[in-house]
Amino acid sequence: MNLLVVGLSHRTAPVELLEKLSVPGGDLPELLHRLLARPYLAEAVVLSTCNRVEVYAAVSAFHGALADIGAELADRAGCDVAALASHLYVHYDDEAVRHAFRVAGGLDSMVVGEAQILGQLRDAYAVARDAEAPGRLLHELLQQALRVGKRVHSETGIDRAGQNVLTAALSLGTQRVAGTAAEEWLPGRRALVVGAGAMGALSAATLSRYGVGELVIANRGLDRARRLAGHHGGRPVGLTDLAGEVAAADLVVSATASTGHVFGTELVAEATRLRGDDPLLLLDLAVPRDVEAGVAELPGAVVVDIEQLGSSLDSADDTSAPAGGALASDLGGGSARPAAPAASAASFAAEGSVPAAERIVADELDAFLGFLRSANVAPTVAALRGRADDVVAAELRRLAQRRPELTDAQRAEMARTVHRVVQRLLHQPTVRVRQLAAEPGGDRYAEVLRELFDLDVADGVAAEAIRVAPTESRPISGTEVREDGEIG
Template identity: 30%
Template sequence: MHIVVVGLNYRTSPVEVREKFTFADKDLPEALRQLKLTKTVLEGVIVATCNRTEIYVVVDRLHMCGYFIRGFMEQWFGISREEFTKHIYIYEDEQAISHLFRVTCSLDSMVLGETQILGQVRSAFLESQRNNATGTWFNMLFKQAVTLGKRVHSETTIGESAVSISYAAVELGKRIFGLFTDKKVLILGAGKMSELTVKHLYGNGAAEVIVANRTLSRAEELAKKFNGSPCTLDAAIKRLDEVDILISSTGADEYVLTSSQVKESMKRRQSRPLFIIDIAVPRDIDPIIGDIHNVFLYDIDDLEGIVQSNLEMRRTEASKIEIMIEEEIIVFNQWLKTLGVRPVIRALQEKSNVIHEETMESLFNKLPELDEHQRKVIRRLTKSIVNQMLHDPINRIKELTGEKNGEDSLDVFTQIFALEDQLNDTRDDDMLVGPKRILMGTSSKSSTEIKSSLPKASLMPASL
């Protein structure tokens, strides 16, 4: 058995390619159904965002599985594989597991440390689970990935620092105001950077937005997006005393705001602070305005310095997360190995139970004078002897299967206790075995036969 991911993302393909490989939410159930019908596929999860489309599968053999998954993509999207093969990547087994963990921890995101991808992976997994597309392996792996992602954001600071100019501006504002509730924002200019900044401010609770631009129609266009009010630049200067935050990015050749205008405004503000972000190059705001009491002025160099510092901090945190991922890969591989020992232990216990019952029946036939109480005492004591005899061998084989030659140890254990017949009669997904990804006693079965023998995926805890 193997874990494989086939995908494309912002690194391997431009947006004009990625947009052709999106899954609408309403289409996911049918896509998952068709994915499960794909040859070699036993389990599947589809993670689709604006920056990536990834298909995670558990397959019964590696040979040709990439070919079959590309065939699924070709059929679903109606695009010849020759058009997209150069844009996709394929990771197998440990590399695929590591990739999923890195994606969930946002180490593979365009913005390092962003939190949105964690929820997107979780939603993709739950959607697959609801449609019975997951099983034993992915129920464990994706739960572990989501839990790791939560740990990363609670135990590290990778997502706490601003890494864009617009977001850095908002973080600076928080240092002054704490919250933006009931705060008014004035935008001078209606360019893209101004729009992104006010979007963050509005999303953080800014109460009102005033948009000022030389061209009133453009001001009206942007103001409408945030339920704001438009005005001209001249009118905006007269409204300085109304606002708490001013963002300027006009592209003018000279200062659009002077020291005297701000001083006059501050007289009417009754000591309320004014937070000014000058994103323009050349600058819109006369630098000496920053010397006015209760005026906090930042230009784009200030913000870029914060961004670079925070990016470096996130990279430092990322190195810590890589170590956490390596540890989680070991945990998952150890879990895989325990899947092989479970049916062997169960077979040993069942065999010992049969021997014990047959022995008790023979004993009681030879001693018919025993009453019910005496029989219960004898049965309990002899059962205790059997359990104690099995206790150490069972614990030892659990330990051995986690070591380098665990499968060889398991084979020897099976032969010593002559459990081959019991194992060959077992047909369930507990028969999945460790790092070689094989099915004990069913290695010659087709993927369709294996699928039919696997139980339906059980729902994960709500805490996921």
């Protein structure tokens, strides 16, 4: 099996396409089962956030799996595969691992170093596990990616400088509405947060730290709104009270999982009419978007959404292409867009933190690839030991036929002695071949063993040799985003 990542993000696709492809949590199991029903996919995990949709897969053939994933994504987007292909990036094997580690570390995020992606990746992995979609290869990849992400955040401080998408949106929004910084404009203001999920919790915590005068939490489920409001001294309301709360607010942050608009043009038009000359700042951090497009044209309404934020932040060179990109001709279209490097970190990450994070990713990548190479030789080693056991058993049977006078105790002692001799002879070579196999190009040692001893190792067995401890014994629950927006 090989690793394959196929996806698109805010840098390769317009927000309209991301909206179509966005996968609500409740729809993930069905999509995972559809992917696994395809002939070339053995394992799958789907990561869907406001900024990206990615499929991580263990596949039996690159071209076939790429076509399978492309077909599923195109079907979800309601377009031809060829129309989708130019927005996709593709990573295979080593580059797929590198991409997973960079995503977990926040290095591929809209705001470099933001911590939310780690919790989102953890949640995607948990949903996939519940659907029994990842096998041993993806279990190991995702668990290691979460550990790498946590290490990046704890050792480099990249998230303390980069913060998150919300702080970047606040900075952009307050400049537009008042020509000033968020920390100067927000104190004493009335803020309305719509949605009590992860982004809503982060918004409430951030706005509390900025010293807003009043914080209102609106949510469809009032119990969740009460809990979140209680954490931050806010006031909970239901969505039925939205019209009046919008008119009273200076700032609205919306991050729901709704498939329709929460803020229609009529609702906001009435709110701005009631506000008179006071502007209303709306931060739409949802995909699909919560704020109807026409709201941005209303006098007195200032809207910042994910697409605008991406345009503001993204200074990456779209023409640069890291290794691992694939051609969209494999999907039946023109040239695929290669995975672009992350947006410039100059304004959002502390000096030196991004290079330090990249070094961690590089080191962890080398170690993980060594692990995979070593695991790939395990079936050959097992086959060699099995061949030795078969030879020993055959010789002991012949000896028993030639020397029938031997007692059971004597035969048992002879068997133990012969097995010890064989195991000692094999121990050093098999340990050494595992060590050598972990190095680049180490797979040739397994090939030599198979050739020398005429070993039969079935195709695909190597990937199954990756030994992963049960999930319960490899804790990742500590890798999460708490309500205060920090890594736990």
